[in-house]
Amino acid sequence: xxxxxxxxxxxxxxxxxxxxxxxxxxxxxxxxxxxxxxxxxxxxxxxxxxxxxxxxxxxxxxxxxxxxxxxxxxxxxxxxxxxxxxxxxxxxxxxxx
Numbered sequence: 597x598x599x600x601x602x603x604x605x606x607x608x609x610x611x612x613x614x615x616x617x618x619x620x621x622x623x624x625x626x627x628x629x630x631x632x633x634x635x636x637x638x639x640x641x642x643x644x645x646x647x648x649x650x651x652x653x654x655x656x657x658x659x660x661x662x663x664x665x666x667x668x669x670x671x672x673x674x675x676x677x678x679x680x681x682x683x684x685x686x687x688x689x690x691x692x693x
Contacts, residue, residue, distance in 0.1 A: 604650050610691055612637055612647055613656050617680045617688050626677035634674060641670045648676060656684030 604612070612633075619632050634644050645668050651657040652664065658681040667676040680688070 604647060609647075609650055609654070609656075610687065613651060613680065613684055614688055614691065616651075616657075616678055617684070620678060620680055626679050627675050629678040630676045631674045633678070641673050644673045644676075645669070648673065648678075651684070654683075655681060656687060657681055658684075 615636055616629060616633050619629050619636070620626070623629055623632070630644060630648075633639075634641075637643075637647070639647060648657065648668060652659060658679045660679065662677055664676075667673060
């Protein structure tokens with residue numbers, strides 16, 4: 597995996613969101629998505645944390661009642677229960693049109 601600092605520009609965030617949503621659609625359990633996403637997007641734990649923070653701040657991922665601070669740290673980020681929000685799905689639909 598990557599150990600360099602990852603720059604998440606808007607285009608990369610959109611592509612990452614689409615990848616995460618595709619994984620989410622083929623998976624039953626939200627906590628199984630991040631390991632696959634990290635592998636597919638070639639992210640280490642720090643990169644995954646930055647990606648999740650960016651997507652959450654944009655409102656494209658729903659955090660519901662989970663404690664994000666618990667999951668957004670090395671050793672735990674792979675088990676972050678990913679749920680693409682309504683705003684995230686809307687963004688994906690606009691990208692696909």
